[in-house]
Amino acid sequence: MPLVALVLVTAVWGITFVQVKDAVAVYPLFAFLAVRYAIASGALGLVGAARVRTLDRSGLGAGAVLGALGGLGIGLQTAGLERTTVSSTGFITGLYVVLTPLFGLVLFRTRVRAEVWAGVLISTVGLALLSGVHVGSTTGNALVLVSTSAQALQIVMVERYAARFDAVGLTLVAMATSCLGFLVIALVLGELRLPRGWTVWGALLVTGIFASALAVLIQVWAQRRISAARIALVFALETVFAGLFGYLLADDRLGWLGWGGCALILAGIVLAEPAAAELLRAASARSPGRLRRRTGAARPGAGP
DSSP: OOHHHHHHHHHHHHHHHHHHHHTTSSSOOOHHHHHHHHHHHHHHHHHHHHHTHHHHTHHHHHHHHHHHHHHHHHHHHHHHHHSSSHHHHHHHTHHHHHHHHHHHHHHOOOOOOOHHHHHHHHHHHHHHHHOOOOOHHHHHHHHHHHHHHHHHHHHEEEEEHHSSOOOOHHHHHHHHHHHHHHHHHHHOOOOOOOOOOOOHHHHHEEEEEEEEIHHHHHHHHTTSSOOHHHHHHHHTTTHHHHHHHHHHHSOOHHHHHHHHHHHHHHHHHHOOOOOHHHHHHHHHTTTTHHHHHHHHHOOOOOOO
């Protein structure tokens, strides 16, 4: 169940690439992010305001850390995207698959099984094929790399906090922290104004409620059961879904290398995540072809 929920989260993140790109073309970026996280905070506040009171000082601090890292990751990623190529941004962002277990090992001596490292290696090759690894600008690539480091560290820190604090309260504090940071930046830049049009509001509602509030809440819940390294591998599907929805909705074309990269990412996840392999075996067992073969085997007297 946690694996399925996380895959759905990455699918939402993938489809919002197209929505956000269209929205920020007509509405200032930091204003968009401020309103997005305000919606996320409001949505969680409806059910989680009372649960924030269950957090002690360390719980509030943990939520603030997660919100700061999440906001830093999104903000720097976007700033880097303005200065480098889309493919470089996609590949460097996907490197949190590598950085997450490294941060866990260095900071907290978290051991990572050999099959997880193998899955990381295979998925990294897949990310390179999917993104094309164009060079881009040094400054832009550096910003995206710092962004990726923040996202990887956020995944590692969620693993430390998830079992200690209430998931809804922790996530609400994180969303409010990100909102406050982006609100200050938007005010300083003079970007804050009322959003207009369905293109902007549609993107704000989807990203605020589903890609932010629910996504981080599901991540916190899932990381009580799944390690940070395995979470990062599943999150690599974001790049796959971005390519898929770009193909379906924005007429992007991946080519054979791109689809091969998607296949390698999936292979890396299946290798490292036993639940993914079990899910595929179950789906295969229920496939119509296999059911027909089983039915035929059970009825040897049936006609040709």
